[in-house]
Amino acid sequence: MKNLVISTGAGISAESGITTFRDAGGLWENYKVMDVASDEGFARNPALIHRFYNERRKQLLEVEPNAAHRGLVALEQHFNVNVITQNVDDLHERAGSKNVLHLHGELMKVRSMRHDDRIYTLPSAELSDKGLETSVDTVDAHGDHVRPHIVFFGEAVPNFDAACRLASQADIFVVIGTTLVVYPAAALLQYAPKGAEVYYIDPNPAAVPPHVHVIAKKATEGVAELIQILTNK
Ligand code: APR
Numbered sequence: 266m267k268n269l270v271i272s273t274g275a276g277i278s279a280e281s282g283i284t285t286f287r288d289a290g291g292l293w294e295n296y297k298v299m300d301v302a303s304d305e306g307f308a309r310n311p312a313l314i315h316r317f318y319n320e321r322r323k324q325l326l327e328v329e330p331n332a333a334h335r336g337l338v339a340l341e342q343h344f345n346v347n348v349i350t351q352n353v354d355d356l357h358e359r360a361g362s363k364n365v366l367h368l369h370g371e372l373m374k375v376r377s378m379r380h381d382d383r384i385y386t387l388p389s390a391e392l393s394d395k396g397l398e399t400s401v402d403t404v405d406a407h408g409d410h411v412r413p414h415i416v417f418f419g420e421a422v423p424n425f426d427a428a429c430r431l432a433s434q435a436d437i438f439v440v441i442g443t444t445l446v447v448y449p450a451a452a453l454l455q456y457a458p459k460g461a462e463v464y465y466i467d468p469n470p471a472a473v474p475p476h477v478h479v480i481a482k483k484a485t486e487g488v489a490e491l492i493q494i495l496t497n498k
Contacts, residue, residue, distance in 0.1 A: 276442015334360035
């Protein structure tokens with residue numbers, strides 16, 4: 266089976282009702298990025314950041330995967346599929362994707378501030394707060410405070426090397442729903458091998474090299490078209 270590597274951004278979750286970041290009305294129009302998604306922001310006002318991610322976690326429980334997420338699962342019948350996502354939602358997993366690599370962390374998880382490898386999926390009986398919300402007072406069984414398991418701006422992207430290895434083995438590389446402005450995620454496209462087929466699904470696509478096959482459509486329509494293209498070869 267050929268290797269199909271799919272790199273997704275906020276756009277794939279837009280039709281599930283999750284606002285993107287940089288579109289009109291996007292998240293970064295209503296919040297200052299550096300206040301709610303940066304390492305200095307967390308140091309300055311951790312309570313605000315706990316509240317921000319509590320809000321986004323609550324919203325996540327009210328939405329479902331959409332046909333684009335499900336289309337990527339259907340492609341697993343024809344290809345060895347790996348999804349690399351900038352998204353912190355769990356919609357790929359809830360749609361049934363088997364191999365999902367998160368570059369920017371996971372909204373449903375928090376981790377110890379003393380031991381990075383102590384990661385808790387909410388709701389967790391191991392935390393002083395048993396529900397989906399955390400605060401500056403939430404501690405784990407070791408008495409250590411926790412933080413969102415999110416890669417803040419200014420922090421390293423630990424899974425990027427693994428993502429590059431996947432991209433470098435792609436026979437087909439697909440980018441869906443991202444402005445391609447945030448690095449290192451945006452650089453993944455360059456790791457696809459020379460001979461790989463490359464597709465980019467986005468209704469308002471960023472400039473990409475001429476070898477990329479752009480499908481300027483929303484994710485649900487674009488993924489349906491991609492399935493046609495890839496399964497009718
Ligand atoms: N289907 C597909 N793409 C869509 C749709 C849709 N229905 N609606 C919007 N888009 C596209 C937009 O055209 C845009 O290119 O989704 C993209 C959203 O871009 P951003 O809001 O910048 O999201 P993303 O590229 O994922 O941001 C990257 O920035 O703030 C950080 O960590 C955050 O992971 C995020 C990173």
